[in-house]
Amino acid sequence: MNEAGFWDSIFNFDNYGDLLALLHNSILAGAVLGLIGGLISTFVLMRDLPFAVHGISELSFAGASAALLLGVSVVAGAMAGSVLAALIIGTLGSRARDRNSLIGVLMPFGLGLGVLFLSLYKGRASNKFGLLTGQIVAIDAPQLGWLVGTSAVVLAVLLVIWRPLVFASTDRELAEARGVPVRALSPIFMLVLGLTVALAVQIIGALLVLSILVTPAAAAMRVTASPTRVWLLSMTFGFVSMVGGIMLALGSYVPISPYVTTISFGLYVVCRVIGAVRTRRGWTSVRDRQPAGGPTPAATGN
Amino acid sequence: MAEPMPVPDDSGEPGNVDTRPAAALRFEHAALAFGTRRLWSNLSLTVAPGEFLAVLGSNGSGKTSLLRVILGLQPLAAGSVTVAGEPPRRGSRHIGYVQQQRRIDPLTPLRARDLVGQGLDGHRWGPGWPSAGRRHRIEAALAAVDAAGYADQPVGLLSGGEQQRIRIAEALVADPALLLCDEPLLSLDLASQAAVTALIDRRRGASGTAVVFVTHEINPVLPYVDRVLYLANGQFRVGPIDEVLTSGTLSQLYGVPIEVVRSGGRILVAGVPDHPDHIHHDHAHAHVDHPDETGPDRAAGATGAAG
Numbered sequence: 357m358n359e360a361g362f363w364d365s366i367f368n369f370d371n372y373g374d375l376l377a378l379l380h381n382s383i384l385a386g387a388v389l390g391l392i393g394g395l396i397s398t399f400v401l402m403r404d405l406p407f408a409v410h411g412i413s414e415l416s417f418a419g420a421s422a423a424l425l426l427g428v429s430v431v432a433g434a435m436a437g438s439v440l441a442a443l444i445i446g447t448l449g450s451r452a453r454d455r456n457s458l459i460g461v462l463m464p465f466g467l468g469l470g471v472l473f474l475s476l477y478k479g480r481a482s483n484k485f486g487l488l489t490g491q492i493v494a495i496d497a498p499q500l501g502w503l504v505g506t507s508a509v510v511l512a513v514l515l516v517i518w519r520p521l522v523f524a525s526t527d528r529e530l531a532e533a534r535g536v537p538v539r540a541l542s543p544i545f546m547l548v549l550g551l552t553v554a555l556a557v558q559i560i561g562a563l564l565v566l567s568i569l570v571t572p573a574a575a576a577m578r579v580t581a582s583p584t585r586v587w588l589l590s591m592t593f594g595f596v597s598m599v600g601g602i603m604l605a606l607g608s609y610v611p612i613s614p615y616v617t618t619i620s621f622g623l624y625v626v627c628r629v630i631g632a633v634r635t636r637r638g639w640t641s642v643r644d645r646q647p648a649g650g651p652t653p654a655a656t657g658n
Numbered sequence: 659m660a661e662p663m664p665v666p667d668d669s670g671e672p673g674n675v676d677t678r679p680a681a682a683l684r685f686e687h688a689a690l691a692f693g694t695r696r697l698w699s700n701l702s703l704t705v706a707p708g709e710f711l712a713v714l715g716s717n718g719s720g721k722t723s724l725l726r727v728i729l730g731l732q733p734l735a736a737g738s739v740t741v742a743g744e745p746p747r748r749g750s751r752h753i754g755y756v757q758q759q760r761r762i763d764p765l766t767p768l769r770a771r772d773l774v775g776q777g778l779d780g781h782r783w784g785p786g787w788p789s790a791g792r793r794h795r796i797e798a799a800l801a802a803v804d805a806a807g808y809a810d811q812p813v814g815l816l817s818g819g820e821q822q823r824i825r826i827a828e829a830l831v832a833d834p835a836l837l838l839c840d841e842p843l844l845s846l847d848l849a850s851q852a853a854v855t856a857l858i859d860r861r862r863g864a865s866g867t868a869v870v871f872v873t874h875e876i877n878p879v880l881p882y883v884d885r886v887l888y889l890a891n892g893q894f895r896v897g898p899i900d901e902v903l904t905s906g907t908l909s910q911l912y913g914v915p916i917e918v919v920r921s922g923g924r925i926l927v928a929g930v931p932d933h934p935d936h937i938h939h940d941h942a943h944a945h946v947d948h949p950d951e952t953g954p955d956r957a958a959g960a961t962g963a964a965g
Contacts, residue, residue, distance in 0.1 A: 398767065401767075402766070402767065515784065515785055516784065517783070518783075518784060518785040518786070519779065519780055519781070519782055519783065519784065519785065520781055520782070522776070522780070523776050523780035523781060526766055526768055526773075527773075527776065529757055530755060530757065530776075530825075530828075531776075531780065531781070532731075533729050533731070533748075533755045534748075534749050534777075534780065534781045535747075535748040535749015535750075535781050536749070536780070536781045576767075577767050581766070581767055581768060581811075581812030581813075581815075582767075582769055582772070582810075583767050583768060583772055586767040635815070639810075639811055639812060
């Protein structure tokens with residue numbers, strides 16, 4: 357492949373309008389996942405759960421590949437796997453250290469099961485690869501219905517438990533003293549997270565879920581500490597990564613996932629640089645802190 | 659030794675602040691036990707509005723359990739307790755609660771004003787909407803602890819003393835009748851200790867909020883304390899410092915000779931036997947305890963903010 361051919365295979369905008377019409381289901385799915393992923397990623401980071409997201413996604417992959425082998429609905433398989441994983445992690449791993457070792461144990465087991473099921477599966481090879489690295493082009497109308505419906509459930513639950521969940525995630529002891537049902541919130545959130553992971557696995561693949569369920573909020577939290585702005589920015593980043601990734605990938609021969617993960621990563625790098633500059637200069641533009649107010653923010657960072 | 663507030667009597671008469679119930683906190687013949695181990699019993703105590711009660715005692719004497727009882731997280735074995743005239747329950751509006759300073763992750767997406775807001779409505783369901791009234795209450799609470807200057811700073815980037823001020827504003831923003839403090843000075847430098855205790859004292863004078871202050875170190879709060887509750891060996895003593903923190907009283911409580919020395923406005927206690935499973939400290943020195951300051955949740959994933 358010569359150089360022009362290389363770039364042509366990555367960026368190709370011939371017949372763009374036709375492709376756009378053909379893939380409008382996928383774009384819609386990407387938009388919904390980007391928004392809901394950006395939203396939930398803020399809670400994932402607040403509760404220190406990125407590793408749990410990865411663990412859940414591997415069991416979701418095992419469930420989906422089992423469904424593929426058995427010839428039943430892949431959506432249902434992915435859901436079953438991730439909800440099971442989320443509940444196990446949510447109930448057995450309330451302490452961070454327990455949780456991380458539990459995930460470390462579950463993850464290779466799930467991945468191993470998935471590999472077993474896929475090697476027994478005699479169908480199309482692209483189906484196999486798609487579960488790991490994404491298959492957004494294959495979104496059909498019923499799948500889109502599932503996606504939108506599940507996202508609505510996730511959003512509704514998050515809206516109800518919003519303030520107590522933030523309180524419990526940022527100051528567990530005080531929240532408990534103030535009557536927040538801290539122990540009940542944890543499995544509820546894990547369940548909602550499991551549903552979201554199951555959606556993401558089908559769209560961007562088990563290996564790349566983190567780029568949409570962790571990176572957007574990780575980027576947003578670098579540039580602002582205002583909760584409202586973190587949510588808005590994070591949802592914007594999720595949306596831009598997903599929809600932008602699909603738009604760029606439309607005419608090319610490579611899968612969509614690398615575009616999504618690259619945009620997502622790029623946003624993070626930019627935010628990290630901005631955040632570093634901002635922390636060095638002092639967080640707020642007006643330096644009206646009292647002289648006796650202690651060391652500068654940059655000095656207390658570590 | 660300053661004695662700023664008259665010691666309120668236990669008759670339950672309303673004091674100067676008449677909008678409050680007669681007693682911010684009342685124990686009647688209360689007992690607390692875990693299995694067969696009795697931590698304390700027959701505790702009768704009334705804390706009046708605006709009173710500053712310091713709770714002292716060795717490790718394992720039931721100081722923290724006392725707070726858990728008041729918070730409604732731990733039932734009594736016998737007797738009764740009321741907070742502002744009501745039985746304690748989880749999430750009571752009558753109680754503000756300040757814990758020992760713990761490190762907040764630098765990337766926590768909350769500003770100082772958001773942390774204070776959690777004290778107002780963080781326990782309510784739903785996402786919550788901004789309102790002018792809410793904003794005013796939060797800003798007033800921040801101003802009351804001299805923290806208006808860093809209202810928009812990320813809480814994770816504030817110093818320990820600044821964070822503890824914000825936590826006091828968080829505890830007081832809902833205007834509680836009783837402020838519970840669980841070792842709030844631990845791991846603060848001396849200047850911050852003095853600032854934080856002065857703020858708490860200012861509040862009880864201005865609003866009649868009663869203060870129950872659990873501490874292992876009496877000296878930072880010495881100028882403000884009205885009465886002391888000293889827990890030891892399943893027994894307790896209540897009264898002014900001069901009556902409780904004496905060689906005679908403490909020797910009687912512990913059953914071993916204990917020396918209490920007053921020196922340069924400080925009280926030094928020597929010879930207190932420690933809880934068996936605890937390393938021995940010499941109580942004659944202002945020592946620092948060994949609490950589990952940063953839980954595993956907080957220690958993990960804390961990245962430097964400077965990038």
